[in-house]
Amino acid sequence: MDYGVWYAISDLFLHIGSFNATVSRKLSMAISQLEQAKSIEEYQQIGILTRDILIEFGQSIYSKNMLIEGMTVPSATDAKRMINYALNHYSANHEDLSDFVKTCYSYAVAIQHNPSVRKESVVQAVSMTSLCIALVIEAIAQSTLFEKRPYYKCPNCGSLDLEVKEHVEGDIDGAWKMDKIVCSDCGWFYIEEMGGMSGVE
Ligand SMILES: [Zn+2]
Numbered sequence: 001m002d003y004g005v006w007y008a009i010s011d012l013f014l015h016i017g018s019f020n021a022t023v024s025r026k027l028s029m030a031i032s033q034l035e036q037a038k039s040i041e042e043y044q045q046i047g048i049l050t051r052d053i054l055i056e057f058g059q060s061i062y063s064k065n066m067l068i069e070g071m072t073v074p075s076a077t078d079a080k081r082m083i084n085y086a087l088n089h090y091s092a093n094h095e096d097l098s099d100f101v102k103t104c105y106s107y108a109v110a111i112q113h114n115p116s117v118r119k120e121s122v123v124q125a126v127s128m129t130s131l132c133i134a135l136v137i138e139a140i141a142q143s144t145l146f147e148k149r150p151y152y153k154c155p156n157c158g159s160l161d162l163e164v165k166e167h168v169e170g171d172i173d174g175a176w177k178m179d180k181i182v183c184s185d186c187g188w189f190y191i192e193e194m195g196g197m198s199g200v201e
Pocket of ligand 1: 154155156157158159183184185186187188
């Protein structure tokens, strides 16, 4: 038997951890909760966690600069739009993947609200969502644009309250202006033009 395909799939999953530690940790949490779960309430909780994982992931790849005129601004919990816009921005052929994201999201929400949910459905939801996230990472991480992606969420405190402020830097030839991303909650900042300089004020 040729194990090549299995290695390729497990590589995809391993990639989630190196890409986003929080998403990876929450997926592991969902899997260990699944091993223990016996009641409907516990299954529904895993549905909520799965939805939360998709939101966390969406927030980590979406940025406001992906919006093109006419696009609806996604709310902070609109995982489907955020992931779809990121795919649209970084990857040329993403229709099938966007559909897959929608399916995973609806599945997670359905589990959360299903008073007679079965364990099999929860196993499906968690595995589908893991694979879906791995495939989206695979699709967007190949883009050269992705290396220079702007921030949507503060990497220091997790706040979504990031502001773009004007920053002036003194120079022998005068002053030059640039954009500085600042977190309103913890003071973390990032300046792309200065070689990706960041810190906390
Ligand atoms: Zn912050």
